Amino acid sequence: MTDSLASWGRFCVFAALMLTFACTPGTAETTESSASNSGSESTSDSGTSAGATSASTTSAATTNVSSTSDASVSTSASSDSATSASESDTASTTGAIEPGECDATLEGCNEGYKCNVFATEQNQNILGNLGCFPLDPDGKQIDEPCDAGDEPNDGIDDCVEGAVCWNVNEEGQGTCWSLCPLMGNDYECFYEGAGNCAVCQECAVGLCVPACNPLLDECAEGTICVPDSQSFGCVLDASDGQAPAGTPCEFVNVCNSGTVCIDPSLYPAPACEGQSGCCAPHCDWSEFDADLDGVADMGDPASACELPGTECVAWYEDPQQAPPEVAGVGVCVAMP
Numbered sequence: 001m002t003d004s005l006a007s008w009g010r011f012c013v014f015a016a017l018m019l020t021f022a023c024t025p026g027t028a029e030t031t032e033s034s035a036s037n038s039g040s041e042s043t044s045d046s047g048t049s050a051g052a053t054s055a056s057t058t059s060a061a062t063t064n065v066s067s068t069s070d071a072s073v074s075t076s077a078s079s080d081s082a083t084s085a086s087e088s089d090t091a092s093t094t095g096a097i098e099p100g101e102c103d104a105t106l107e108g109c110n111e112g113y114k115c116n117v118f119a120t121e122q123n124q125n126i127l128g129n130l131g132c133f134p135l136d137p138d139g140k141q142i143d144e145p146c147d148a149g150d151e152p153n154d155g156i157d158d159c160v161e162g163a164v165c166w167n168v169n170e171e172g173q174g175t176c177w178s179l180c181p182l183m184g185n186d187y188e189c190f191y192e193g194a195g196n197c198a199v200c201q202e203c204a205v206g207l208c209v210p211a212c213n214p215l216l217d218e219c220a221e222g223t224i225c226v227p228d229s230q231s232f233g234c235v236l237d238a239s240d241g242q243a244p245a246g247t248p249c250e251f252v253n254v255c256n257s258g259t260v261c262i263d264p265s266l267y268p269a270p271a272c273e274g275q276s277g278c279c280a281p282h283c284d285w286s287e288f289d290a291d292l293d294g295v296a297d298m299g300d301p302a303s304a305c306e307l308p309g310t311e312c313v314a315w316y317e318d319p320q321q322a323p324p325e326v327a328g329v330g331v332c333v334a335m336p
Helices: 085-094
Strands: 022-024 042-044 113-117 130-134 145-147 163-166 173-180 196-200 206-209 223-227 232-236 259-262 278-284 310-314 329-334
Touching (some): 173 196, 259 329, 278 310
Parallel strands (some): 022 042
Antiparallel strands (some): 113 130, 173 206, 196 206, 310 329
């Protein structure tokens, strides 16, 4: 089977992720929204043939930290950050608690400080603000657990330079994710191999989302594999395991692992009638395409899908040009 969803012209190519900001890689066209370090994200997906219909996301209530942080500097995160009340007030406005300015290249801070993202009362988009904050001499590495302190969005954490403590829970605990500084004319992950770089229109820097394959169980506990701007990335799981295939959805990270939120016209389950989206199951499309895996076509694509009238279709418009590790990813959709 060589047809793809793109040939039908019936789908939207916006895939919603888990940061609450709409973004694309580098210089690609972007849409506007906002971001907070609560683990919800949305990204426009310019490379897939099957896209989610929702352009925003949600995060699980049990893991969502406050999105209204006033970004006042917490002096308990580092001994170097001890400041007077007046200095703290200044920090909440400028983001810098030490002279030195940094920009989208993440450079410019004084020795012992790092350029990091933070939120303010005026701008809740944590990726839209940059300032200089104390650098932990024993900073946690990428993918290691981290501590964002009492004010998760204030810019102070114990991650290494070029990283931010992300997916922070109510106790201020999260994971170090690489930032994407501006490198020449494009944004690139500060740490090579840290994931897929996503940047929003109002973001000063981007965020590297850990890459994954939705057909495999590769994401850390509490996260789920969903489409992102370049491939698939691990984001906070807001499904609570309660949204199997055929469940209505508005956000891409509310569907169970192994499913994705798409237009209900593409997956017309009875419960999704009249809804904005429907959780559809992923499938291994490579099993039905000889060109992709070098094996003769096997069976009927409809055999991979339980909903009558649906069959396994390639997620990417041109699987031959897709990232090799996810080229075989498919999704069950209704055939025209």
